Amino acid sequence: MTAFKFNPDALRRIRRESGIAQRLLAEEIGVAHTTISHWESGHFKPSVDHLFCIAAVLSVEPGDLMTRAEVAA
Numbered sequence: 001m002t003a004f005k006f007n008p009d010a011l012r013r014i015r016r017e018s019g020i021a022q023r024l025l026a027e028e029i030g031v032a033h034t035t036i037s038h039w040e041s042g043h044f045k046p047s048v049d050h051l052f053c054i055a056a057v058l059s060v061e062p063g064d065l066m067t068r069a070e071v072a073a
């Protein structure tokens with residue numbers, strides 16, 4: 001079975017390619033800038049709501065911030 005999992009490396013890469021600082025992204029979606037750092041380091045995962053907000057700010061699809069993962073059924 002295939003599932004989708006948040007990809008912190010994709011968030012970091014896309015944010016940097018977009019030229020948006022962690023602090024600005026945090027302000028745009030209403031979280032502390034340290035939260036962005038925690039998400040990018042993989043210590044925490046954004047909620048589905050935050051994932052959609054991040055995607056909107058970065059002008060990408062939410063799936064661009066995910067990776068496929070095989071899980072046992």
